[in-house]
Amino acid sequence: MKHWMGLLFMAGLMVWVVAALPVNPAAAAPVAPGLSASVAPAEIIPGQAGYVHVSGGYPLAVTVTMDGQPLDIFWAGSGYEGLFSFGLDAQPGEHMLAIDATNLTTGETLSRTETVTVTAFDFRNEQVSIPYRLQDLLDPKLNQSELDRLSAVYAGRTQPARLDWPFAIPVPGGIVTSRFGGNRVYNGGVLAARHAGVDFRRAIGEPVLATADGRVALADTLSIRGNVIVLDHGYGVFSQYAHLSQILVQPNQFVRRGEVIGLAGATGRANGPHLHFEVIVNGNPVDPLKWLALAPGFIPPREATPIPQTDGSGGGDTGGSVPTPGG
Numbered sequence: 527m528k529h530w531m532g533l534l535f536m537a538g539l540m541v542w543v544v545a546a547l548p549v550n551p552a553a554a555a556p557v558a559p560g561l562s563a564s565v566a567p568a569e570i571i572p573g574q575a576g577y578v579h580v581s582g583g584y585p586l587a588v589t590v591t592m593d594g595q596p597l598d599i600f601w602a603g604s605g606y607e608g609l610f611s612f613g614l615d616a617q618p619g620e621h622m623l624a625i626d627a628t629n630l631t632t633g634e635t636l637s638r639t640e641t642v643t644v645t646a647f648d649f650r651n652e653q654v655s656i657p658y659r660l661q662d663l664l665d666p667k668l669n670q671s672e673l674d675r676l677s678a679v680y681a682g683r684t685q686p687a688r689l690d691w692p693f694a695i696p697v698p699g700g701i702v703t704s705r706f707g708g709n710r711v712y713n714g715g716v717l718a719a720r721h722a723g724v725d726f727r728r729a730i731g732e733p734v735l736a737t738a739d740g741r742v743a744l745a746d747t748l749s750i751r752g753n754v755i756v757l758d759h760g761y762g763v764f765s766q767y768a769h770l771s772q773i774l775v776q777p778n779q780f781v782r783r784g785e786v787i788g789l790a791g792a793t794g795r796a797n798g799p800h801l802h803f804e805v806i807v808n809g810n811p812v813d814p815l816k817w818l819a820l821a822p823g824f825i826p827p828r829e830a831t832p833i834p835q836t837d838g839s840g841g842g843d844t845g846g847s848v849p850t851p852g853g
């Protein structure tokens with residue numbers, strides 16, 4: 527037994543000696559991650575959001591400006607992040623991002639500029655018919671006052687420990703019945719508006735899930751959006767769920783990604799049951815599917831064929847829109 531132990535000890539010692547042999551010092555040096563920055567996407571369309579990601583140490587001092595205006599920078603788990611977005615009325619053109627970072631421990635610095643290019647995009651023209659009983663909900667003043675109320679909510683800025691990421695589709699398996707950004711004309715011109723969200727087919731009473739962790743910033747009944755929930759995910763990112771048959775959360779309640787927050791319905795200006803889902807970044811409604819697609823591994827939802835929004839029937843959406851300039 528003693529002999530066996532001795533052998534084991536000798537074997538262990540030899541391994542230690544081998545391990546301690548001098549090797550190429552360069553190869554043995556610890557790998558320094560170094561500061562790095564990435565921007566996505568470099569090409570963007572109106573009504574889309576993107577991010578700047580800076581990594582390579584903690585803590586870092588990071589500043590990012592777009593066209594000279596500073597972005598909010600926050601810790602995102604694997605690095606620092608800043609978000610930028612363009613509204614549906616953004617003009618094509620180039621925008622300059624200036625990224626500066628300093629590793630406060632090593633003194634390493636990074637200074638870079640990147641260009642984000644907004645390109646023109648032909649959004650669909652959609653004719654939407656609203657039944658007579660809902661005609662009053664096409665009043666432009668009513669539409670504006672509801673948007674003003676929501677804009678006040680979106681102006682809030684909270685700073686949770688991190689932005690929950692990635693965001694998830696609020697109705698898993700849901701089929702898209704109306705895309706984001708469509709140029710809508712209601713009832714032959716009574717109201718012109720952009721479709722500020724994406725619609726998913728959903729039967730009355732089917733669950734609607736939180737797209738990401740967040741705080742309930744609004745849970746109320748509005749004229750056009752009906753029963754609506756707005757979640758505040760922090761750092762200027764909000765999600766909105768409209769036309770619900772039931773709201774299952776309270777204002778200020780914290781909810782987890784995937785938690786059931788309401789049930790789908792057809793309340794407000796909807797001519798069939800569906801979920802109208804919006805993502806708002808820095809005050810701009812952005813294409814929710816493009817936002818979700820920023821996360822790796824995102825599988826786009828299926829679309830109804832043909833997309834039935836042009837006649838407003840079959841669960842097509844008629845709410846949750848923003849007026850076109852001058853419309």
Ligand SMILES: [Zn+2]
Nearest residue numbers: 725802843846
């Ligand atoms: Zn909609």
